[in-house]
Amino acid sequence: MSEKDPDISVSSFDFDEFIKSKLDALKSSGSYRHFISIDKQITTFPKFQYINDQGISMQATNWCTNDYLALGSWSGNVDISNETTSKVGTGSGGTRNISGSTIYHRQLEKRIAGWHKTENALLFNSAYQANQTTLCTLGRMIPDLIFISDEENHASMIEGMRATSNKKLIFKHNDVADLEHILKTTIASAPKIIVFESVYSISGTVTPLSAIIELAKRYQCLTYIDEVHAVGLYGNTGAGMLEKFGLERSVDFINGTLSKAIGVFGGYIAASNNWIDFVRSFGSGFIFTTSLPPSICVTAVNSIHEIKTNQVLRNDFFKNIVILRSGLAQFNIHFTGAETHITNILIGNASRCKAIADRLLNEFGIYVQPINQPTVKKGQECLRITITPRHSIADIQHLAKSLNSVLNQKIIITGRSSRLSIAQIEIVKSKINVHFPNLEIEVKLKDSKGDRLINIPLHTQEGIDFFTEDIFNDLDQGVADIAVHSLKDMSTEHFFGDHTFAVVDRAEVRDIVIFNSNIIDNIKENKTIRIGTCSFRRELMALDFLKKALPQLSSDIKLEAVPIRGNIETRLSKLKTGEYDGIILAFAGIDRMFKNNENATLITGLLHDKKIMVLPLIDCLPAPCQGAIVTECLKSNLFANEVLATIKDVKNHEQCVAEKRIANNYGSGCIQKFGVSSITLNQQETILAKGIDQYGNEFEDWYGLELNLDHVHPDHIISSDQLGFTSIKTYSSPGKIVGASNSYFISHISAVNEIAPESFINHRVWAAGTTTWYKLAQLGIWVEGCADSMGFKSIHSLFQTELMSINPDEMKILTSESSAMKWANEGFQTVSTYDIQYQSSLIDKYKLTSSKLIFWNCFAHYDSVKALLPEEIIHVCLPGKTYDQLKELGINPIVFPTFDAFTKWKKKYTLQYIAA
Ligand code: PLP
Secondary structure: OOOOOOOOOOOOOOHHHHHHHHHHHHHHHOOOOOOOOOEOOOOOOOEEEEEOOOOOEEEEEEOOOOOOOOHHHOHHHHHHHHHHHHHHOOOOOOEOOOOOOOHHHHHHHHHHHHHHOOOEEEEEOOHHHHHHHHHHHHHHHOOOOEEEEEOOOOHHHHHHHHOOOOOEEEEOOOOHHHHHHHHHHOOOOOOEEEEEEOEOOOOOOEOOHHHHHHHHHHOOOEEEEEOOOOOOOOOOOOOOHHHHOOOHHHOOEEEEEOOOOOOOOOEEEEEOHHHHHHHHHHOHHHHOOEOOOHHHHHHHHHHHHHHHHOHHHHHHHHHHHHHHHHHHHHOOOOOEOOOOOOEEEEOOOHHHHHHHHHHHHHHHOEEOOEEOOOOOOOOOOEEEEOOOOOOOHHHHHHHHHHHHHHHHOEEEEEEEOOHHHHHHHHHHHHHHHHHOOOOEEEEEEEOOHHHHOOOOOHHHOOOOOOOOHHHHHHHHOOOOOEEEEEHHHOOHHHHOOOEEEEEEEEOOOOEEEEEOOOHHHHHHOOOOEEEEOOOHHHHHHHHHHHHHHOOOOOOOOOEEEEOOOOOHHHHHHHHHOOOOOEEEEEHHHHHHHOOOHHHHHHHHHHHOOOEEEEOOOOOOOOOOOOOEEEEEEEOOOHHHHHHHHHHOOHHHHHHHHHHHHHHHOOOOOOOOEEEEEEEEEOOEEEEEEEEEOOOOOEEEEEEOOOOOOOOOOHHHEEEHHHOOOEEEEEEOOOEOOOOOOOEEEEOOHHHHOOEOHHHHOOOEEEEOOHHHHHHHHHOOOOOOEEOOOOOHHHHHHHHOOOOOOOOOOOOEEEEEHHHHHHHHHOOOEEEEEEEEEEEOOOOOHHHHHOOOEEEOOOHHHHHHHHHHOOOOOEEEEOOOHHHHHHHHOOOOOEEOOOHHHHHHHHHHHHHHHHHO
16 A cells, blocks of 8 residues: 555555455364365376475375366367367457357357257356356346245355345255245246256255256246256266256256366356347346357367267266275265265364365375365365266275275364363273274363363353363364363253264262361361362252261351362362361262372372261252263264264263253353252152252252152051151160171161260261261261162262272171161171161051051051051152062052152142142
8 A cells, every 4th residue: 555645534444454354264264275286287187296385296186176077188179179279279359249259159059059959058258157147137137036046056156146136035955845835935926037056066966856847837937057067977968967857948047067077168058049149138247258269169069079979988987986985985984975976075174174185185195175165054064076087996995095094093082181081081082992993092182261260260250161162162173073071061052052962971970078187176176167169059058968967076067168179189189288178079070080090199199088978969969960971073073973972871861961951940050059960769760950040049859750649638648657656676785886897887877876986986987868977977976978868779889989999798787687687688797786666556547547658767667567558559668778678579669769859749749639
């Protein structure tokens, strides 16, 4: 730009900046086009030389030429072109109107018209120009004309229609029903033209020609077909798809190119004399441009003659396509376009598409131009492979092998760079290796926003996906094929978005609290216990729980939640500094660290001297999908999809999907104060959602607990403890535990009533449920965890984790005499510390005999009144031992997860009953 004149006010628009920003955006989207300069030789075609980025001359094979029949390198054409040029000269020297119409132009137009069985034809300098000019001329000259266009039409047709103000209606690609719907709903009297192609150049789809033509006749529409990718190849004489299907005379305008299968240059339309005269007279893009060089016209005539007469040429072409496709299939390379000569390998991501094309060229000497936006829609980026009769079998084998190397043999995994994430990636890798033993797996690690905001509580920050967004963005950028995350960190919006997901592993879902060893002293000294946590859910549930579950060694235990951030090892290290008395972590995370020796040593060191508490599942409900590792890929990355489908853990995946959906009912994001977790009650799959929802309402909802009763009066629904049992307890060896052990499972508080609490110091104590836990805590006993009243066996997998390392077979179960036998029969070590006898003589017999549903608080209740039970009674109980014992007797009890859940259900049922 010239220097500014201070007296004139001028635009401050910065053109250079504008250009740069546009090109930069294009480059970062991966759609920026790079051309390679091909040193084309007719003798070596389709092989050619090119200079690579390092300035070295390289050889490659062209696998994306549109010179389908290699006629562009055929000596017959080259000779005639040379001869004509020597005779006629190079250029035509004018527009068709002004000295540029030669005998050769008319000869070619007549030949084209004859080929397509139309009255006439009109040459253009390209099929693009023919499409654009013809459609634009029709639109401008017939202002009421409505364009009805296939959504995948070529840019040249779209540009032609867009240049007019006519109405445009788009029908779904090749969808005759949609087209008919449009025709039906458009003013019948308006002039219309249906615009479509016969062979779609990228997808390789073939149009249902008869159906469209039939509709056009019925609704009296003009028809315009682009046969650019069909002329020279299909039909008896190679005139295209209309010829192949015997429909030559049923379309008003045919568009074709001389530049692809014909191997020369230029384009045309073929139509009636009237229409040709019309476009010739009004079409700006025809009138105001220099006509084709005469030698081009002569060579095109020669080429068309060759196509019409030399069947071998086209036979060889189609034979090669079959060989190519069987070569691809052999390597399990998916492609579309089977109906035509176009072989399309969907990549679905611009950057990846370019990266693959680059590798093919640089490493394997295979030239396939990546097809990116705007040629295809975002997500449809692909490699479009074309072949000629000149490609040899060896060329085809080399292509298939190279594609296999690039597409199938390597997968890039991305994830966070934390130790835990690396451990998760290792799990994913080993699962992939089982099914794809030869697959090369590269891991690319990166930090997430959550890692960078290391000192800030995330629930104070705007946004979602703090730990996952940077990672899944790598997929869109084509940097990686598969992303690995902790599913609990991922937003519901993203999980239900348009990527493919597969949950591949799910470990223990509970939370765990790690305390410093001086916790007991601090409680005794009535100090405020500081718990490090960074989640509202944990703050709400765990602190409330711990108040009752920590050994009650002072009159009022005071707890305070203190924010803590960082990965597992940094959080654990913070315990040492004395900033915190305890920290809450996800059990699965720590446990996964033990899978790798170095991490295991580190964590073992950090846990040395610590006291642990595994938080109960129901009272301290975990976050939705806690413990699950999810893998993610783009839908269009076919190989990655295949890998994910193979390693998917279907049951866990479905469970997680259900949890995420349910969570969505209550709110989402890391600020939420509720948990959602799948809970298996014996065989029955349920989901519990509990906490405070996004509107601040407290809730507790069980999903999958179905108990529908028909007209049972609420008075006839009872629990066995309402019957008025009296009981006598006796203690076998008060004061001590016979046959001491390192670890105890306390099945009921009665089992320790007569035992000095000190007996449990330095022992690992587990409780059957939280009621027992609280009572043990009141005795000053440290409890490590409980079975949530779901039975001893429900926590076996938890015991066997490396973090817990409890052998359930060596654990002593403290229980009553009558139950001890049952446990012992199952091979467990038991100590019966007491016995309880229920007296049924004083029970409310009327209540019992008139009941229709009874909740058994314990098996002994059932045992002592079974003779009096009405026949049709419905049995209900908790999932633990009572269930097992009833089941053994052939009873199929309905299971409730907690007594509280049963009480709530009864209340709701009663209200419904009264309302009805
Ligand atoms: N129509 C379709 C469907 C095409 O694919 C192309 C070119 O790729 C054209 C028209 C334009 O053809 P030409 O190269 O002759 O301008």
